Amino acid sequence: MEIAIKLFQFILSISILVILHELGHFLPAKWFKTKVEKFYLFFDPWFSLVKKKVGETEYGIGWLPFGGYVKIAGMVDESMDTEQLKQPAQPWEFRAKPAWQRLIIMLGGVTVNFFLAWLIYSCLSLFNGEMYTDLTKFNNGIGVSEAGKKMGFQTGDKIVSIDGKPAERLENASINILFSNSVTVLRDGKEVTFKVNDEGVADVIKQREAKLYITPRIPMIIDSLATPASQASGLKKGDKVISINGKQTPYFDEVATTLNENKGKTIEIEVLRNGKPEVVSASVDKDGKLGVGVDQKSMLNFVTNKQYSFGESIPRGFARTIEALTMQVKQFKIMFNSKIQGYKNVGGPIAIVKSMPVDRDADGGFAINWPAFWSFTAMFSVWLAFLNLIPIPGLDGGHVLFTLYEIIVGKPVPQKVLENAQMIGVIFLLGLMLLIFGSDIFKIFTGKL
Structure with a gap:
């Protein structure tokens, strides 16, 4: 049941983000009278789960839940359908539109993602505080x-x-x-x-x-005795640890370090009990644990x-969006740091699903933590905005780069260059997906996920 709720949250979040992102492309395309052939939630290689044609556009849901797309006539995209491009440009095609209109169409998705994150973070600040x-x-x-x-x-x-x-x-x-x-x-x-x-x-x-x-230093006050060894040690709930083997250890972090140094040994623990010092003997297990819970x-x-007022929540929502964007940039940079080798710890859809937050309801079952869900959705919206702006052919950022080149130089990038660049971009993105999925699968088999 827990994994079902996590999976539902992931699919719901992705669906919201994909539909709104693609609407960011779809609406300005329609506004500029550009033909949109397809609007799909999820990808549909070979077949789709649902599809219906309304006017000139086919709307559908694919079976591969890792994104979505709008297919705009006269545009070199991930479908690599270039037959249409061999014919003269038609007025309703993407390639026939002025560069500034094409730029707005391509930036529409990331713009929606940014403003969606801003809206969610503002609402969270207003209704839930921080x-x-x-x-x-x-x-x-x-x-x-x-x-x-x-x-x-x-x-x-x-x-x-x-x-x-x-x-x-x-x-x-x-x-x-x-x-x-x-x-x-x-x-x-x-x-x-x-x-x-x-x-x-x-x-x-x-x-x-x-x-x-790094953690706050809290007093080592025993809250529970979880193992037979700890119950037989003479320790009691409410005992406040003062020292171990004569070494002052009033804080939890000091106790943890000292226990780790005494794995498998019997130690003398001085505690404060009812305002009076007591000394008890206890056994440390092979993992450096006493078997006690800490208050x-x-x-x-x-x-x-x-808490934030309405007026405060809007700038705070913007600040949280920028903070999330900055974090994404930093995480992306650390992936390629040769010393840190962050790419080895990259997580994909499986890791994301497992990390989705769930709560326990009054009956002991699992329930969705909606504030945490919306916080995740806002963060992921920022991530999609950042990812799509990377100037890689196949992503929005690649199209934006070529369009900016046309605006600056005064002539478009040759069609063959666009097609080859798109092919390279698709290969790169497929390789990245294999790395991410491979990382998830490897971690499952090695017990790290």
Whole structure:
């Protein structure tokens, strides 16, 4: 049932984005009296699930749910149907229209994607506000994983800024740091700026701990005893850990590090119980765990829930759209960083479906988390806008590039060049799809997905 809901959300989100993106091409094409032969949700190689011709346009739903398209007469597109192009241009064809009209038609899809993301983010800000983990409330600094330490952080650091820009939200900062050049922290009462180590970034990405390599430091208060060994240890719910083997470990990150150093050993734990110190013995398993749950209530102390008025939500929605776009550009760049090798961790449709958010309802079943769904849809809309603007033949950006060339030079790119470029673009995109799907399949078989 859970996977069905995730799959439904993915298909619904893609359907909304594809239909609106293609409408962004379709409407200006119609406005400029250009013939649109097909309007399809999803791709239809060999056959379609549904199709109906209305006027001059065939509307349909394909069986391959990875996008969609509008087929505009007189345009070199991914269908590679060039027979029509051998005839003289007709007034209703794309190639017969002025360059500025063709440019508007090609930019229509990404424009819709951008404004859709802006609208969604504005509505989310207005109706749901924004809940985030506030770095300014980390009075005891951050806890840092081994990968985080390799990046240059130290336990207890307080993050001040990233690339000179103030850092406020952990959720944004933990991602932005991965793409940054330098970070400024407050360390031992002094501001220290250091260059982020790419090897540490590579470890974070490889270990898929993008949200865990820096964490707020919370007291180690035991909330539950989950294993027979922990129940037999003498530990009790509500115990606050003070030290392990005489080493001061009042915070969770310090306890985790010390336990990892004592795998498979018996340790002496000093706890504060009912205001009095007690010492108990406990066994650490081979994975460096005690088998206890930690009281997470103190995490609420770091949370800020910011609300926005109607007037505030519109500029905030725009800012969130730009933030999402900036993030996509940075992620794209990191894919081709030879040190980080981000391309090895790229995720495709299978990974996206598995990551779709679901909630538990009152009866214990699964339900759609609508704010999370719309947040994903807005982010994905920005991603589609960015992806389609890349100047690769086969994408909107490729057509835009050739049209801009025509406007600047004063004459169109030769038809044969367009056809060859389109073929190269299609081959490149097919190769990219194989890489993405291959990555998903490899991760399934290796247990990494």
